[in-house]
Each structure stands twice: as structure tokens, then as C-alpha cells.
Amino acid sequence: MIDKNILKKNFSRNAVNYDTYATVQRKMAHELLKTISLERKDIHDSIDILDIGCGTGYFTEQLVRCYPNANITAVDIAPGMIEYARKKFKSKKIEFLCADIEEAEMNRKYDLIVSNATFQWFNQLEQTIIKLDAMLKNNGMLAFSTFGPMTFCELHRSYKMAGDKLNFETGPLPVQKFLSCEELLGICRKNLVDTSPSSYKVASLEKHEYEYFDTVRDFLISVKKIGANNSNCDRRTNPALIKEMIKIYETAFTEGNRIKVTYHCIFLKVEKRKTTPV
Template sequence: MITAGIDKRLLQKRFSQNAKTYDQYANVQKTMAGKLMDLALRAFPATGFHPPREFRILEIGCGTGFLTSQLLRHFPNASITAVDLAPGMIEIAKQRIAGESVDFRVGDIEEMDLDGTYDLIISNATFQWFNQLPLTVKRLFDVLGQQGVLLFSTFGPRTFEELHASFELAQQRFGLPDQERPGQSFYSSSELKKRVADALDPSDYQIEHSESLEVERFHSVRDFLTSVKKIGASNSNAGPHCQRPGVMKAMIAIYDRQYREEDTIPATYHAIFIKIGKL
């Protein structure tokens, strides 16, 4: 369960700095985007919308525009607004989608004003960075049009389970209390549903969820840690999170010894997909 707040300025800085390398390393995020797009097409068959019917889409955390480009392809007549906290990401997205009719905006969706209504609000691997999840869900739900859909993917608590198990053993070796863990913590699907229930009247919406485990393999633990850094997703919790070098070194050795198979080590991503439909 998430307990610490996110330092948004640090998050913005890290994602902007790593925007140019993001696509090279964000393999799981791309897989999640594909699954999210499939869910969007089931909710809104693209053939059902033609001019003059304006279909409005708000994408939150558009990053380098990978999902944005898919939205354009499947909903060519839609009006798309794409928002990201990091200006560096927006610049890459604009290069990818040059000349297309997407309204790109730099901003924090938890703070920025939302205008008009949207048929589809969609977000890939972004909701884990929210500090005010119930309040933000309520704000987004309020700008959904009639029978609109809020659809997002995020990470669940089994994400990086190998890393966390290895780190716990390393802490025990040094006689340290199990008070910290490297990286971000994440809500389970039941916790996410509870946060939604805290925000919305149960008579106003219906909710569905699905989950999957995506395993990426690396030549070394350091390669895995580098990949996390290269997409800007290093620990951005507010407050101190310094780890002892000895603990980190022990964690890497334990991880390698416990999980190595056929000259690679696994890193598990726990993907959760949430669909909230407006009744």
C-alpha cells in the first residue's frame, strides 16, 4: 500500500531528463498501452463515431506519445487532448506526432483546470504517481460526458517482487528493521476500488478490473536497475530514501543468486487495468 507522497518536481525533472531514452527501455509500458487500447476499442468501437459527432479524448500522462499515436490511428475523427507533467516528454511526443491534430499540454492533472467534457479519459502507467487519488478520480469523473469511460492502467503490489524480496533479505543480513524498500509502492486492485468508492456515488458508476504479470528479463540486476532509471521511474517519494551502499550491494548479490536462470534475471511488473463507466 502507498504511504509516502510523490515529489512532483523531482518526478517532472526525472521524466524530462530521461525522455529521449524512455522508448528504448519502456517495453512493459508499451505492452500495457496495447492492452489499454484494446479495452478502449471494446468500450468504444471506432466504427461507431463519424463526423459531425465529435468524440473527445483526454489522455493523462501521454509521455512520448506512444499511446497517443494509437488513439489517433483508431479514432481518427476524435478531438484529443494529451497532458503530461514533464515538458521533455511533451517535446518528444510532438516530434512523434508532428502535424497531427493533438492538443498537447504540460501540466499536473491533479492541479490543472479541466474544461468541457470527454467521452474517454485514458491513462497508461500514470495513476501510481498521484498524491490525491480519490479527489483526482472525482474531478475526472465529473468531466466525463454521458456514458463516458475513465480507463487507466497502473502498477500493482507484485511489481518488482524479486527486488523487494532480495532487499528484505539484505536488510536482515545487516540486522536492519524492514522499514524501507527501494522504489515506489503500489495499490492492489481492491485498494484501488476502495479509493474509487471513497470518491464516487455507487449509483453513478460501474467498475471493472483486470490484471496481468509482465516479466522482463535482463542480463544483470544492474541492467534492470539502469532500465528503471532510464525511463525516469526511480524513487520519487517525498522525504529521505537513502540506502546504505552495503545493503544495496548485498541486495544485488542475493537477487542474482536467487533468481538467475539461463544467464538472465527476471523483473516482474504487476499491471492493473481499471475501467470506470459513467451510468
């Protein structure tokens, strides 16, 4: 369970650092945009777009370029992120809203609902996808990117190995859970496709991205610098365990004298093909 208050504070205080350190998130933004723009035929129309987890506005900028006449609502839970993003834009067609999309009452319908690298922070993902579907116009699209279970696999394996070596009952590393592509597709099929098979088309894509750091501490600092450090309600750690984990990581997962970090990137797209009865 994610502690949303901690999440807000972490991202707000690191808004100024985010664009410098969020290399993989930027790559995901461009891949997500490519997936969307290949499908949309109305890129010059005045469509309504909801950008969830807009952060510093990097993905919002890409949306503006691709859909210059769109009306965009950009939402983020962190006040610091919203404040930083607002400074980038002068267009009256972009409305910034500081809110938790899982809790917010949104009384509008959208042609396109998008989210880059945000869905992993949701506590009620299934209910939120149902909610977002209700906010889609007929023939609208929901498209998002998120992280899969192989993300930080080196860290997780090192943590488990450290626990085994020290004879600690570690359990999983106390961070948010990353769902697999199959699990995400299953949620969409169960709650959308299975209820109306002819009304939805669902597609997915998986990619792995890699980063390399001089030390594990450099890697952990980079995660902290974008505000993505542990926001889990259960954040207890053992210093001896962490020290051993770092030692194992730097021994077992080094390539060319640098430690390797895996990001498992998942892209999912739901096209809503319902038509209004005559």
C-alpha cells in the same frame, strides 16, 4: 509521497530513451486500448479524449489510429516528454499540455479519459479520480492502467533479505507505493459507485509481465533510462545494504542465467452511465 519536481526532471531528461526501454509500458498500452475499443461504438465519431501521462506519445499514437476523428488533449508533467511528443504529430486535433493533472484546472468535459502506466505517480489518487469523474461527459469512460504491489517483488524481497542478513531495520524499500486492484476498486466504489449505484459500471483486469536482464545493475539502469527511478521524497539508501541486496537478487531470482523482474499490471475501467435530466 512523490516529489513532483524530481519526477519532472527524471522523465524530461530521459524522454529520448523512453521508447527504447519501456517495453512493458508498450504492452500495457495495447492491452488498455483493446479494453477500451471493445466497448466503444463511436470510434469514427468526433469524440473528446484526455490522455493523461502521454509521455513520448506512444499511447497517443494508438488512440489516433483507433479514433481518427477524435479531439485529443495529451497531458504530461514533464516538459521534455511533451516536447518530444509534439514532434511526432502534425494533426491540429491533438493539443499537448505540460501540466500535473492533479493540480491543473481543466475546464472541459471528455467522452473518454485514459491513462497508461501513470496513476502510480499520483499523490492524491482518491481526490484525482473524483476530479476526473467530474470531467467525464454523460456516458463517458475513465480507463487506466497502472502497476500493482507485486511489481518488482524480487527487488523488494531481496532488499528485505539483505536487511535481515545485515541486521538493518530496513522498512519498505523507499519507492512509491503500488496499490492493489482491490484497493483501486475500493476507491472507485466508495467515491463513485456507492454514491450512485445505477450510474457506474466498474471492471478490472490483472496481468503479470516479466523481463529478464543479465544483471541487477542492468535492470536498475533500464528503470533509470525511462525516468522511473526513485522520485520518492524519502530517498535515503545505504550503500552496504544495496550491495548485499544485489548479491542476493542475483543468487535467488535468476532463471537461465538472467535475473527476473516482475511487473504487476492492473487495468481498470469506469463507465459513467448518468443521463441528463429532461
